[in-house]
Amino acid sequence: MPMSDFQDVVVVGGGPAGLALAVALRMYGVGVTVVEKECRPGREPRVGVLRQRALEVLRDLGCAEGLLADGLLLSRAEVYVRGRHIGCRPTDVPGTAFPRPLSVEQGAVRPLLERRLRALGGDVRRGTEALAVRLRGDGAEVDVRGPDGRSRTLGCRWVVGCDGARGLVRTTLGIPCEGEPRPGLQALQINAEVDWKYGDARDTVRVFLERRLCAVATPRPGGGYRLLCFLRDPDPRITAAPCPDEVRDLLARGTHDPGLHLMPTDPPWACRARFHDRAAASLRVGRALLVGGSAHVWAPVGGHGLDAGLRGAHNLGWKLAAVHHGWAAPALLDTYATEQRRTARQLARWLSRTLPELPAAPPVLAALGIVGPAVRADGRMDRRSRAVLSHFVVDHRTSVLSADAGGPGPLRAGDRLPDLPVVQGGRRCGLHDLLSYTRWTLLVVPGHQGSDVGDAMGMRRVLADYAVPAEVFHVRPVSDERGRPGGMLLVRPDGHVGLRARLGDGRALAAYLGRWFARRAQPV
Incomplete structure (x- = not known):
């Protein structure tokens, strides 16, 4: 096998989690090759929200400044119940250099991480598809097909699957994905300019609660909003992306603004999503590990899946480097698996109780309209909610490493x-x-x-x-x-x-x- 086809670590999947892990490993001098079947970094016109803990992760990897320059800091959230304003909640949290979440174009995260990886000497092989994975006693082999159509085998000491819930690494290892779909709920999403009665405050997220509907408008760095409508799912067979009129009608109902106009962005982007709460039964089998969407998936609300994937790469990178260099026993890698699975369970549990994922029935809306202002005036629930959304409440107290x-x-x-x-x-x-x-x-x-x-x-x-x-x-x-x-x-x-x-x-x-x-x- 040519020396160029052997590497310390092969990462299968060049999304944010895979690239973040590769950056972390290169910071420790570990050789890394990332194989990604897409020929170019994705620049989808989607918007995501990077929470405070994810920004700390990116700072540690040397990538935060570029995102801050291109994103929008979100300083508050306005909440409306049946068209009536019930409160304004600040988004900032103490004890961090990044007190506010950041609205970013999701397509901007990958190129930034890839540039950082290449600057550190990492290898990204785009247009290269992983075909098979085989574990050996002291390493692994990954069969790949390059952009020239030729197949070759990459040898490595470690292989990490960052290739999604149905990815090659997890399925090859035979690791089941535990959990289940969350029935009866869907999210319609679209990027659009909105002409409505609420103005255009670029630092403000607006949440509208109506009977069996939650609508969220998050400002986009490129202009306009990402609009999300969470509602009951009358027919799971409908999979096509929503048309602008469908979202406009839902938004008009949620905002009590029947005269609003919605103009899709150029390029257009829309999506209809369903919900799953799943996690791989194990995140490690010998010299193979899982990170990001290969390890866990849940409802795509507010970009928490992206944040959790970055956290997982941040957790694994230094541990894998320590074991690879012989500083630490292989048991250190097992702490990644137990900690990250617990993190995924915590986040899935907390997020499943948020208002977007529980479109409210009339009695709940009535109660929110009555007690909402008083609860927000107290401040304790707001502080707890901000701590949860920032991911700062996630701890490793039960870990054997603590x-x-x-x-x-x-x-x-x-x-x-x-x-x-x-x-x-x-x-x-x-x-x-x-x-x-x-x-x-x-x-x-x-x-x-x-x-x-x-x-x-x-x-x-x-x-x-x-x-x-x-x-x-x-x-x-x-x-x-x-x-x-x-x-x-x-x-x-x-x-x-x-x-x-x-x-x-x-x-x-x-x-x-x-x-x-x-x-x-x-x-x-």
Whole structure:
């Protein structure tokens, strides 16, 4: 087999999740080839919403700035019940450099990731279709057909399926897709300019609730809106994309604006979607893994599937690199499978309870009209809803990779580390300024002045015994309180806390690292 046809990792599928994983692996120096049967990156005129956690993921991969320049930041959501305005909900969340979600053209995400991958030396073979996958004891083989029509075999140490719910990798491995369709519900979607009584605020999402109907209008970066109408499904046999008049009539009913006009964008785009809640029974079989749509699918509301796929690539990339380089035991890859399956279940459960996916009956609408303003004035439900939609509530507390050995504060092992202000080295910064996707980070938070230097040096000696890239920072909260107990947080490359321990607890740190990482060879 020619050397050019052998690679560390072959990723089957060049969508956002596959490209994000390839970028993550190249950041660790792992050789990657992405095979994608489409000849050119997709530029479909669809719009998606990248949530705050997904923007953090893209920042870690070096891709966020380009999207921010091209997208629209969404600062609020206006909610109407039977034509009556019942509240305005801000979309921002604290503890992040990306407090607001971003409306982007979905077709812009893939080219940005592909440019980043090529800059890192990754190989993207477009117009190349994967035909067969075979696992070997120490790797895998992928038969492909290139744009010239010729077939060849790519050898690799690892193969990752990012080729969708019916993709070759999952079906070849015989992994069942568990779950079921969600009957009786459909979504009609179209990109269009709208002439209506609600104006054209480019930072505002509008949600209209009517009997058995929820209509959502999200501004598009290219102008106009993406219009979604969620309603009961009278006939599942109808699969054709909706015509503009069908969507216009639904939108007019939801907005109580019978005179509105709808003008499809150029190029036009429309879609009729049904709903499934499914996840692969396993995300790993030996040296084969599943990411993105190959791993899980659910209702296409608000782009959460794209966000979850990026999160999965972010979770897997550093783990696969650590195992490939021999830093960590293969069991580390099993934590990707368990964590990502739990993430998918959490998101599917939360999103299935949102108003768009539960077009309301008249009693529910009446109750919303009465109690909605009071609930929003209280603020607690709004904050919870924003935390869910941002994906910041997703944690890995139950993961075997999360260990709690005590320490102060409400933050627990498995939680995402919030971007709080701290003082480090005499300067003020955010916690995320100290993190890096290419290493672990140990944060030493002293209990009183002068105790941090010795603790940091001792923890560096512990870290030096293990094959784990890491850096140590001693930090002080900006709102430091006298007598505050000290503690340590060992933060994973993906920003989740792996270990929480008391200040100076080298035994807890060594026990945690010894479970997952190889010891470095001691000099003779």
